[in-house]
Amino acid sequence: MTNVGTLHPLSSPTVKLERLFGVPEVEVFAKLDLLQLSGSTKERTAHSLIESLMASGRLEPGGLIVESTSGNLGIALARQSVVRGIGFVAVVDENANRSALEIMRAYGARIELVPTPPDGNKLAARRQRVQRLLGENPGAVTTNQYGSPDNPDAHFTTTMPEFMEAVDGRLDMLFVATSTTGTLLGCQRYLRQHHLETKLVAVDAVGSVLFGGEEGLRRFPGLGAGIVPELALQADPDVVCRVEEIDMVRGCRKLAKREGILAGASTGAIVAAMERQLPGIEEGSRIGFLVHDSGVPYLHTVYDDDWVRGNLGSEPESDIVPGVLGTSPR
16 A cells, blocks of 8 residues: 555544533643554554564564554554565453454454463563564564554654644643553653653553552553553653543543544543543643544443443443542652
8 A cells, every 4th residue: 555645644633622521711632543544543653663673674574573462552563564464463361352353353463362360460471472472483573562662752753743733832731541651651752852841641540550550450451551561661751640440431431422532441541530630720721632542442341331330330421530540740
């Protein structure tokens, strides 16, 4: 496929949301990376990771990529591999949703499902399987999304310049969901290298060990982590907000029903975090967030009333979004 338009192939629109919270004193802007070809901001990450491997000569057409993924990066890597003539093995755990696996398979990816280990650390188990598969397939490479500088570089060079141009260079707060922390780190690096005063808010899941969190059960992929990835050691957000899963669900549904944006669980967590932060945000402020992925793979979970009641033990919708634990600057 050859790009024949004038836009960068990874570009996505930024829109102003006026119905989400009904607080006209605060402007809210959303960058719609759910419109990426693979349905998430991981399209940027996958492109950066693969381009770097190919430029270095470690990966050639006809080669093989093996990567641990909770879903979105796997979809993006599968799509990016197809157009380069590269094989792809996605190492996933039992949290990976059914739709994500079906999409990866549709792109021709091979799926390696890793059972949950006795200690419950799914991420560590996935990474161990990756190393085993690399040993079994000479010449295969991993993109190392957890430690590669090409992960945050994708967002330093594309996401943030696009976003800041769209808002005329002024944002008072930026909310970013965290897992590998690559997106967060790229945003952090951009803000600080350009001496911007934008307050960076990391949105994490309750049960994630990032930023000193306490490990616990997490049902949704793509938000939080069971171990601290290498990239996270460089992340230093101004604020960390931890969100309960039921509030991710309610945030997703609020965004869908008030703004017509069907997003995934990590974006629902951001909506919940923003709503909790709103009372402390000054009038005239501008806040922004990334719509990290599409809600389509979450139709059987986040948007399924019976699943929510059966797995989270709560009603899926509420007039308020409680339960977001905010911490002051670290």
